[in-house]
Amino acid sequence: xxxxxxxxxxxxxxxxxxxxxxxxxxxxxxxxxxxxxxxxxxxxxxxxxxxxxxxxxxxxxxxxxxxxxxxxxxxxxxxxxxxxxxxxxxxxxxxxxxxxxxxxxxxxxxxxxxxxxxxxxxxxxxxxxxxxxxxxxxxxxxxxxxxxxxxxxxxxxxxxxxxxxxxxxxxxxxxxxxxxxxxxxxxxxxxxxxxxxx
Numbered sequence: 001x002x003x004x005x006x007x008x009x010x011x012x013x014x015x016x017x018x019x020x021x022x023x024x025x026x027x028x029x030x031x032x033x034x035x036x037x038x039x040x041x042x043x044x045x046x047x048x049x050x051x052x053x054x055x056x057x058x059x060x061x062x063x064x065x066x067x068x069x070x071x072x073x074x075x076x077x078x079x080x081x082x083x084x085x086x087x088x089x090x091x092x093x094x095x096x097x098x099x100x101x102x103x104x105x106x107x108x109x110x111x112x113x114x115x116x117x118x119x120x121x122x123x124x125x126x127x128x129x130x131x132x133x134x135x136x137x138x139x140x141x142x143x144x145x146x147x148x149x150x151x152x153x154x155x156x157x158x159x160x161x162x163x164x165x166x167x168x169x170x171x172x173x174x175x176x177x178x179x180x181x182x183x184x185x186x187x188x189x190x191x192x193x194x195x196x197x198x
Contacts, residue, residue, distance in 0.1 A: 018031045061143050064107055065091065067129045074101045075142055077116065081135040084127040089116060089139070099125055104164040108197070113167035114139065117175040117190075128176050131193055137172060147172075149195035170197035 059073045065133060068091040076086045077099065090098045098119050106112020118125030133151055140146045149172035157180065158166075168171045174193040 009166045011100065028171065057169070059142065062067075063067075063117060063144070064110075065103075065105055068101075075140045075141045075144075078136060079127075079131070079135055079137045081132070082127045082130040084125075086139075087125070098189075102164065104167060106167070107144070108141070108170070109144055111169050113169060113171040113173060115167050115173045117163070117177075125174075125176055128174060128193065130188070132172075135195075136198065137174070137195055139172060148198040150198050151193055154196045155192040156189070156193070158192045160190065162194065163190060166192055166194055171195065172197075 006090045008029045010187050044071070060068070062068050065074070072091050076087040077089055078084055081106045085162055087099055089101050091101050092103045099116055102115035102117055108114055118128065131151055131154070133154070135151045137149045137151070138146060139149065158175075160177075163173070163175055172195040174195070177188060178188050178194075180187045180189050
């Protein structure tokens with residue numbers, strides 16, 4: 001009879017208490033994780049909504065990149081998949097936080113390849129670290145139309161002198177510099193993303 005009574009106690013009281021304790025523990029862990037995830041989504045949406053203020057840049061019509069003056073606005077780039085809102089592209093002027101069109105670029109309307117380089121302090125290009133194969137980047141050259149490129153490959157530890165070697169017909173090459181602190185000389189390398197015209 002005692003074992004029957006103990007069995008009843010286990011089923012009536014201990015099992016529900018253990019289940020409730022496990023559920024409370026799961027909720028305690030899940031709520032902060034879900035809240036943090038929600039905060040990240042909101043931050044990403046806010047970043048994606050931010051657009052470039054082109055009034056602070058000079059924009060002139062152009063038919064080829066060589067017509068653009070140093071430091072002038074070339075166009076914009078965006079990628080919804082990684083919350084890269086509309087960001088300005090500046091012609092060949094390496095300043096902090098700019099995305100720069102490299103002078104070796106050839107116009108996409110002439111079947112050329114476009115090379116864009118960010119700085120390692122660039123808030124504008126920071127989201128590029130989240131890019132994955134298949135993400136689509138849209139580059140607008142204003143009067144010269146809009147082009148969509150799908151990310152195909154990523155390369156690490158690329159030296160600056162080798163960046164232009166990734167330019168090919170109908171490609172977009174995105175470059176983000178970083179310091180390799182494991183290298184004794186504290187070397188400066190680039191992460192290179194190669195996308196093809198869609």
